[in-house]
Amino acid sequence: MARNPIQFQPGLSLPAFLAQYGTEAQCQAALFQHRWPKGFVCPDCGNTTSCRLSRGLYQCHHCHHQTSLTAGTIFHATHLPLTTWFLAIYLLTQRKNGLSALQLSRELGVSYNTAWKLKHKLLQVMLERNQGETLSGRIEIDDAYLGGERSGKRGRGAEHKVPFVAAVQTDEEGHPQRVQLRRVRGFTRTEVHRYAQLAIIPGSQVISDGLGCFRAFDTPLYTHERIITGSGRASAQIPAFNWVNTVLGNVKNAITGTYHAIRGHHVPRYLAEFEYRFNRRYDLKAMIPRLLAVAVRTPPMPYRLLKLAEPYT
Numbered sequence: 001m002a003r004n005p006i007q008f009q010p011g012l013s014l015p016a017f018l019a020q021y022g023t024e025a026q027c028q029a030a031l032f033q034h035r036w037p038k039g040f041v042c043p044d045c046g047n048t049t050s051c052r053l054s055r056g057l058y059q060c061h062h063c064h065h066q067t068s069l070t071a072g073t074i075f076h077a078t079h080l081p082l083t084t085w086f087l088a089i090y091l092l093t094q095r096k097n098g099l100s101a102l103q104l105s106r107e108l109g110v111s112y113n114t115a116w117k118l119k120h121k122l123l124q125v126m127l128e129r130n131q132g133e134t135l136s137g138r139i140e141i142d143d144a145y146l147g148g149e150r151s152g153k154r155g156r157g158a159e160h161k162v163p164f165v166a167a168v169q170t171d172e173e174g175h176p177q178r179v180q181l182r183r184v185r186g187f188t189r190t191e192v193h194r195y196a197q198l199a200i201i202p203g204s205q206v207i208s209d210g211l212g213c214f215r216a217f218d219t220p221l222y223t224h225e226r227i228i229t230g231s232g233r234a235s236a237q238i239p240a241f242n243w244v245n246t247v248l249g250n251v252k253n254a255i256t257g258t259y260h261a262i263r264g265h266h267v268p269r270y271l272a273e274f275e276y277r278f279n280r281r282y283d284l285k286a287m288i289p290r291l292l293a294v295a296v297r298t299p300p301m302p303y304r305l306l307k308l309a310e311p312y313t
Contacts, residue, residue, distance in 0.1 A: 027082035
């Protein structure tokens with residue numbers, strides 16, 4: 001059997017990563033290039049000339065405003081070396097199934113709380129980057145739940161479960177191209193209509209099961225094919241839903257296999273992590289610079305905000 005070229009791509013080895021980002025100076029240079037690709041720009045007045053002070057700050061020649069390399073970014077006010085941040089980015093982007101905060105703390109040599117905050121700040125970058133992305137063409141879509149208690153009622157309507165929409169865009173040969181995993185308030189026609197307006201390009205062919213909320217796609221904007229699947233294992237084997245069922249299985253295995261439990265209001269970040277990696281799986285080596293480019297444009301996320309529930313997408 002021929003090997004999947006995407007699955008067996010080399011990625012970025014640890015020695016190659018360390019050669020590129022192994023020192024603080026290398027990380028600073030990379031961060032500067034992503035933040036100011038055409039040279040320094042004062043965040044206050046827009047002037048492009050500056051001097052660097054002994055404390056590592058950049059001072060604008062025009063207004064004398066002082067700023068650091070990390071100020072106003074997701075790295076804002078960090079006490080960690082950039083090498084630690086970059087290693088965390090490497091570990092979170094190059095692994096297929098993610099990494100728990102506990103394991104991340106061991107690999108980085110930091111406390112659990114520090115690893116948790118670092119990880120969730122990077123997942124926040126992925127979450128915010130995903131929000132503007134849309135799907136088009138042929139799209140398989142399904143409802144799903146994640147999180148909550150392990151015991152008690154299961155499935156639709158279970159306590160503390162977080163509902164989300166899973167959608168997979170496929171090409172003409174039926175191969176998966178992109179995935180969306182977006183939290184919703186519930187599976188109502190109004191809520192799915194709101195999701196569709198934000199995430200599905202008009203003219204797309206949407207394939208769903210018989211759940212009533214998906215009638216939101218019964219408009220001239222979409223070609224909607226409803227397939228009544230029933231329940232049980234047989235419904236998961238219908239060819240029309242092959243990839244959305246496969247993705248949902250992989251998501252739940254990756255998340256439940258890596259984390260013992262996740263709080264409901266953090267679910268969107270975990271989903272965003274899977275979505276971000278899946279949609280950029282074609283070039284593993286490029287994932288680090290791509291995430292850095294977004295990270296320097298993501299506003300600071302203090303711990304008090306990390307603990308709060310994320311807004312609905």
